[in-house]
Amino acid sequence: MKLTTVELTNSNVSLTAYVLDSSQGMSIMGNRPAVLILPGGAYRACSEREAEPIAMAFLAEGYQAFTLQYSINQNAVFPKPLNDAEEALELIQENSSKWGIDPDKIAVCGFSAGGHLAAALGTMGKIRPNAMILGYPCIVESMSRIFPVLVPGVDKSVDALTPPTFIFHTYEDRLVPVSNALTFAEALNHANVPFEMHIFTKGVHGLSLARPHTSGGLRSMVEPAVAQWFRLCISWLRGIFGEFASERESVQVDSVNQYSLDVQLGVLWKNEVCKQVILAAIPVLGESPNQEAMEVPLRAILDFGGDLLSEAAAIQLDHQLRLVPVPPR
Template sequence: MKLITLPLTNENVTLTAYLLEQSHEMPNTRIRPAILIFPGGSYRGCSDREAEPVAMAFLAEGYQAFVLRYSLNQNAAFPQPLNDAEEALELIREHSQQWGVDPSKVAVCGFSAGGHLASALGTMGRNRPNAMILGYPQILASDSKIFPVELPGINTAVDAATPPAFIFHTFEDTLVPVNNTLALASALEQSKVPFELHIFGHGVHGLSLATPVTSGGLRSMVDGDAAKWFGLCAAWLKKVFGEFASDQDILLDENISEYGIDVQMGVLLKNSACEKLIYGALPMLEHNPQLQDAVQVSIRQINEFGGGMLSQEVMEKLDRDLKGIPLV
């Protein structure tokens, strides 16, 4: 995994990228959907509990993940935080090829005040995300007195261009009452924007993943039912963005810059010159029925599995000879 933190235009604003690296063993994941996470914190801070742990959870699902630490306190006056979010989204799409991101599959995920910012980006942004994930979001302008500055309401900004949303909240939330989520759901329904809504009966505000690891040691921050939001969200995202392709009998990564002993056997054997070199060094493979099961692994791996049939010197020479064959 690569970890990159970039300063953005506004003061003390950063975008942190958590990037899964490409692997020739998983060519179907070369381009991944992405999640841009906005932690909560009443626009006075950005909660660590709603930042990296959430990124890690989405990484485990195969997404590239990003965390935005946006403008706070007196700098939180709109549109400054929205500008931060717009800049972060544009940066992800501009670097999509470098970062292994599908620019048409970027979701925002925001909690509480971060949910306000995520939904603002989805309704007011000059460039909008492709989906929204909103946890106990602050939506109503009338409830924004907990913030250091006056902020716009989101429910009145929903339009037909607003992306589909996954929303979860708890009935017991007293800091950001559930009527915020209900107002947003009503606005989405009126604009015919698809959404999935889960209101859990129990749980305080700020649950994050609602698991012990994000609890900060507080019993109140753990709730087994509310914790189901993440699995429900992951299933919803697969409906919106689709699943990674898994419909091939054999997956060969032919996006290579040169031949060599670390390239899959199935790719090498498509080239007659490579085939000749391989069978010359490993004649036992030519008529071996097990070769059919080894086309997705490299010569290096085959040599290791075989207990070092070829010496290091022979392997190095074979690698040089293979690299000397032009790609076709």
């Protein structure tokens, strides 16, 4: 994974990119969907509990992830935060090839005030995401009372260009009443924008993933029922962006650009030179490894095999395999 922070135009605004690497063993993941994460914090701060932990959760599902530290406090006067989000989304789109992203599969995910900003990007942005995820979002204009500056309501800006939306909230939320989510859902319905919404009975405001590691040590921030939102969200996102390809039975020889330990044993075995190099280093494999071994990268076999090869011998074997030319396609 590569971690990069980019300073944006407005003061104290930055975008942090969490970019997963591509490899021979992960070749189907060359162009991944991405999620731009906007933490909450009442436009007074950007909550750490709703930033990197959310990025890590999406990374684990195969998505590239980005967190935005947007304009806050007196700098949060609109449209400054919206400009920050637009600039971040534009930067992600412009670097989609470099960062291994499908530019047509970028979602925005915002919590509380970040949910307001995410909804603003999806309804008012000069460029818009392809999907929105809103966690206990501030939506209506009257919510400005909890912010340091006035911000516009976003429910009245929903139009036909607003992307499909996933919303979750709790009935017990007293800081940002559930009516915010219901109002936005009604606006989406009126504009014929597809959405999925989950209203959980129990749970205070600001739950993040609603799990112990995002609780900040507070029991009130752990709510197993609400923790289901992330699994539900991933299922919804797959319906919007599609699932990662997994139809092939095995890697085809013509998909290999270079032989190495990261190539499936079955593919290596089809090349007689590779086969003899491997047998010379690991004679215990024998002439006919089992089918399960044929379907995984050779490096994984070495990892699980424990003492099959020393680290130095594995490096040498990898070097020898890389010297074997791949037949022309």
